[in-house]
Amino acid sequence: MANGLKPLAEQVIVITGASSGIGLCTARMAAERGASVVLAARSDAVLDDVVQELSKNGAKALACAVDVADRQQVEEVAARAIAEFGRIDTWVNDAGVSIYARIDEVSEEDARRLFDTNFWGVFNGSLAALPHLKGQGGALINIGSEVSDAVIPLQGIYSASKHAVKGFTDALRVEIEDIDKAPVSITLIQPTAVDTPYPENAKNYMDREPKLPDPMIEPEKVAEAILKAAVEGGRDVKVGAMSVLNTTMAKIAPSLGDKMSAKQADRQQKPEAPHDPEGALYEASGSGRVHGEGKKG
Numbered sequence: 001m002a003n004g005l006k007p008l009a010e011q012v013i014v015i016t017g018a019s020s021g022i023g024l025c026t027a028r029m030a031a032e033r034g035a036s037v038v039l040a041a042r043s044d045a046v047l048d049d050v051v052q053e054l055s056k057n058g059a060k061a062l063a064c065a066v067d068v069a070d071r072q073q074v075e076e077v078a079a080r081a082i083a084e085f086g087r088i089d090t091w092v093n094d095a096g097v098s099i100y101a102r103i104d105e106v107s108e109e110d111a112r113r114l115f116d117t118n119f120w121g122v123f124n125g126s127l128a129a130l131p132h133l134k135g136q137g138g139a140l141i142n143i144g145s146e147v148s149d150a151v152i153p154l155q156g157i158y159s160a161s162k163h164a165v166k167g168f169t170d171a172l173r174v175e176i177e178d179i180d181k182a183p184v185s186i187t188l189i190q191p192t193a194v195d196t197p198y199p200e201n202a203k204n205y206m207d208r209e210p211k212l213p214d215p216m217i218e219p220e221k222v223a224e225a226i227l228k229a230a231v232e233g234g235r236d237v238k239v240g241a242m243s244v245l246n247t248t249m250a251k252i253a254p255s256l257g258d259k260m261s262a263k264q265a266d267r268q269q270k271p272e273a274p275h276d277p278e279g280a281l282y283e284a285s286g287s288g289r290v291h292g293e294g295k296k297g
Contacts, residue, residue, distance in 0.1 A: 004137040004183050005089075005231050009034030012085040013230065014077065016068050016125055017095030019043035021196030022143065024050065025290045026092060026223040031059035033227070038081045038088075040064040040074075041095065042284035049288065060085070068095045068121030069113075071128075078128040090139040090230040091129035093122040096161075097281050098198060100268065101205030103156040110203055111157045113281055118161035119168070126172060130184065134176070137183035139230045142169045144188045146243040150250040150257060153265045154206070166190075166236075173235070185233030190247060191222045192240030195292045201280040209274050212292075213267035215242065219290050 013030050017023035018039035031037045031054045039047050039061060047063035054061040062084050064077045081088050096118045099106055122142050129140055147159040148166035166188055173186040193212040196219050204210050217240040225239045238244045249257040279285070 005139055005185060005233060008227060008231055011089040011230060012036045012038070012081060012087055013090040013092065014038040014040060014081050014088055014125075014129065015092040015094055016040045016066070016074075016077075016121065017093075017143075019046040019050070020201070020285065020287050020289055021094075021198060022191070022194060022219050022222045022226075023092070023094040024288070025219040026094070026226050027061075028054070028290075029220070029223045030227060030230075031057070031061060034059075036060040036062075036085050038062045038064060038077065038084070040066045040068075040077045042067055042280075043286045043288065044284075046284075046286055046288035068093075068124055069116035071124045074121075074124040074128045078132060082132065087136060088129060088132040088138065089136075090141065091125060091133065092141045092143070092226055092230075093125040094143045094226075095121045095125075096143065097279070098155055098158040098202040099205070099281065100154050100199070100202050100210040101157075102154065105205050106157055110281060114157050114203075115161050115164070117281075118158070119164045122165050123168060126168075130176065133184045134180075134182045139185045139187065139233060140172075141187045141189060141226055141229050143226075144169065144190045144236075146190055146192050146238070146240075146246045148188065148190055149247040151261055152268075153262060154268050185229070187229040187234045188236040189222065189225055189229065190236060190238045190243050191225075192217060192238075192243035192246070194219050194222055194240075197285065197287050197289050197292055200275060200293060201285045201287070203279045203281040204274050204277045206269060206274065209270040209272045211268055211270050213264050216292075 019041035044065035
């Protein structure tokens with residue numbers, strides 16, 4: 001395979017945020033295709049159920065309860081993966097959470113907690129994985145967003161965190177790939193809005209239930225992009241037509257991009273009262289679902 005990366009069926013893949021949404025979808029898809037999978041997230045009961053499900057289908061899977069904001073816990077995930085499978089071939093930093101609110105409404109505590117997960121979680125996972133990946137080659141895959149380049153109102157702190165993930169990933173790529181010439185592929189995945197439990201897991205300051213603006217893509221499409229990067233590498237991968245449009249607009253016509261973004265404010269709210277305003281910012285959701293409300297599984 002390109003960049004010395006292994007076929008998926010020969011890989012050991014660690015995935016954070018693996019108890020729901022994109023992470024869970026990617027873990028199941030990787031296991032179905034023969035990879036050994038390490039599922040890491042806060043929802044330990046969900047992970048245990050998923051590992052049992054995957055094992056029944058003949059897959060090799062390991063559950064690791066972790067808060068990615070804690071560097072030591074993330075290092076322990078890497079150690080357990082090595083102890084169980086002997087190596088790590090691909091590490092996917094997927095864990096993330098959002099806050100629906102105007103920036104001037106968000107408490108510093110909540111904003112810092114979001115960055116602890118979305119940015120420091122990627123930082124911790126990357127630095128835990130790199131010593132193992134550099135040893136025999138492999139892929140580091142960080143999940144950014146179209147708002148790693150563009151922005152969206154009412155999710156300004158989330159947008160800021162995903163900009164930070166892009167800056168970190170781009171700089172790390174230069175140091176590892178171009179300066180060190182290490183056999184590691186470092187990829188940023190930038191999806192558009194995805195139909196996952198993401199809105200219901202967000203902290204919500206609004207007086208209405210949050211949603212993502214249409215059109216949304218299916219999480220399976222993002223999982224495919226992640227697993228393609230695991231075997232083929234890549235620099236930054238936009239997933240979904242709107243991601244291509246919005247990231248391009250942010251670069252070549254930023255003022256127009258701002259005006260387009262402003263129109264998204266009203267499209268992020270349902271005409272109903274909030275279901276769970278606290279979301280999963282501080283506590284695991286335990287939903288164990290790949291898709292958003294209205295779909296099973």
